[in-house]
Amino acid sequence: MTIALDKLTDPAVRAFVGALNSGDREAFSAALTADATMSDDGADRDVADWTEREIFSSGGHMDIEKQTHDGLGLVANYRNDTWGEMRTSWRFTVDGGKVSRFETGQA
Template sequence: MSVPIAQLTDPAVRALLTALNANDRAAFRAALTPDATMSDDGTERDLDDWTEREVFSSNGHIDVESEADGGRALVADYRNDTWGGMRTAWRFTVTGGKVSRFETGQA
């Protein structure tokens, strides 16, 4: 059973993932703090490079399976044209109403 993005508890996370699924770079960037950071499978990544490669140029899409911690911890099915689909875990840090960090990896 999945959780519709529009029903996610945290508005900052909801905005970020709505933009991700719409392949909307401008809205995605607007949902992040200017100094936002991220990691993938425990390794720090360049956020702009990673999102271009793993999201925008490869048609990334997320379907949320469950949420915890007020909507800032998710388990989701993530897919893109490069890797196909995989079960992933996501954790978000929100600062001032925007996502300042996210961490993702296989669940």
């Protein structure tokens, strides 16, 4: 069972997931702070490079399975054209209504 986008409780996380799933680079960029950082499987990555490769040029999409009580943690089935589908965890730091850091990895 997946959680609908409008049921995600944190507005910044909802904007992030919505932009990711619609492939909207502009909305995705608007959901992040100017100095946003990220990590993948514990290693810090360049946000622009990673998101282009893992989301936008490879048709990335997440189906949310669970969210934490604070709305800043997700477990999702993530798929893209490069890696197929995998169960992933996501943790977000929000600052001023935008995502300032996200951490993802296999769940």
